[in-house]
Amino acid sequence: MTSVVSSPPRTIRIGSRKSQLALVQTYWVQEQLQKSFPDITFEVHTMSTQGDKILDVALAKIGDKGLFTKELELGMINQEIDFAVHSLKDLPTNLPEGLTLAAITERENPADALVLHEKYKGQQIDTLPEGTVIGTSSLRRLAQLRHHFPHFEFKDVRGNLNTRMAKLDAGEYDALILAVAGLERLGMSDRVHQILPKEISLHAVGQGALGIECRADDTELISLLKAIEHPPTRDRCLAERAFLRDLEGGCQVPIGVNTVIEEENLTLTGIVASVDGQKLVKDTVTGPASSAEQLGTKLANTLRDQGAQVILAEIFTEIQRGA
Incomplete structure (x- = not known):
């Protein structure tokens, strides 16, 4: 009779920025996963990102695509870490090939x-x-x-x-x-x-939620991460991210949002404004929460028709000139 040797439980490496807030968020995720999967070891590995190192230049002038995420993403691609915990508002809407947004946690107050x-x-x-x-x-x-x-x-x-x-x-x-x-x-x-009330300041896309990013082919890990996902937050944030992505706006452009889910319906409000505050377009769409990303796209098209793309083009030109 042959004995079956079971493989030891997997050790999962969590990537985090070194800032105090990033570590508080990452340790919270580690704690939630440890509660759900006590037989698995979750280790935290810290990294410094470009956004942590460049502190004397305005964010908009640096070029913000992946400013707080790129080093963590390289760590996943190079198999140094298994997943990363991000403030979702810092995570670009287009991810590197081979990586995926595996879970979105319950949102704190996004205001x-x-x-x-x-x-x-x-x-x-x-x-x-x-x-x-x-x-x-x-x-x-x-x-x-x-x-x-x-x-x-x-x-x-x-x-x-x-x-x-x-x-x-x-x-x-x-x-x-x-x-x-x-x-x-x-x-x-x-x-x-x-x-601040939403009438004065619509919040950033994904603000208040944590985004968990991992390799797209790690189906075992993706299954584990779903244990800490919050579906209403996921739907709200997917609508917001689709809105931002379809307007081709990075994290550091004047695009604000607000989302509400009531029963089965999601209401998304979005704004695009010029940096001087003189030009501003704003509108709202409502539809099934199950069609969150389509709602984001619909609102982007609506604001584009109202002049949003012209405002964004002017902003990008100003940033490139070093304004």
Whole structure:
């Protein structure tokens, strides 16, 4: 009688950026998978991305395709890691050949937050005085805020969340606009002075959700990762990503979204704005959540008909000129 030798449980290597927020997110994913699959070992491997290394240049001027993801993707392609945890808003809508978006986790609050210097404690964004210095590294936030509040001054701000907060508290800025989700994940929700309503600032595509990327041919791993996917979040984010992809917009262009699922229907609102806030097109589509990506494409076509492509073309020309 021959004995059957079972193979040892697989060790799965998780890739993450080294920033505090990235590690908090990655360790959360590791914990959820470890609970679901206690016989498998999940190891975290950290890497620095281009976006982590270049901190003295505005994101839009660097060329943002894969700015926070490329090194992790090379790690997967070279079999150094098995999957990567991304803030979904950083993950380009077109992935390298051989890689796939395997799962999207339940979304935290995707809205933008107003964080104020102490001297403005108790204020809201519409009560801040003329000349208030607002820090943001996002063209999306910049364009929408300039549209609504042309009397503010805006300065670029880079670095991790702790670095940005230190600059705010030191008086380099009067206020920052940051993602609510990031502040909450780092235990800084007490610094949120105001959650900006969608009428003022539509959020980034995928903001508040985590995207899990892996090799497309690793069917065993993809099956495991589905255990932590949140279908309503997936549908909302797939609609948003299709909208962004069909407009050929990168992460650092003034494109904002908002999605809601009620019963079986998904409602997607999208905006495209010029960096100076002068030009802005906005519309909404509703349809079955099961047709999420088609809805994203439909909204992209609608805004294109309203002039979105012209606005984006002007922005890309400005960026290429170093504006």
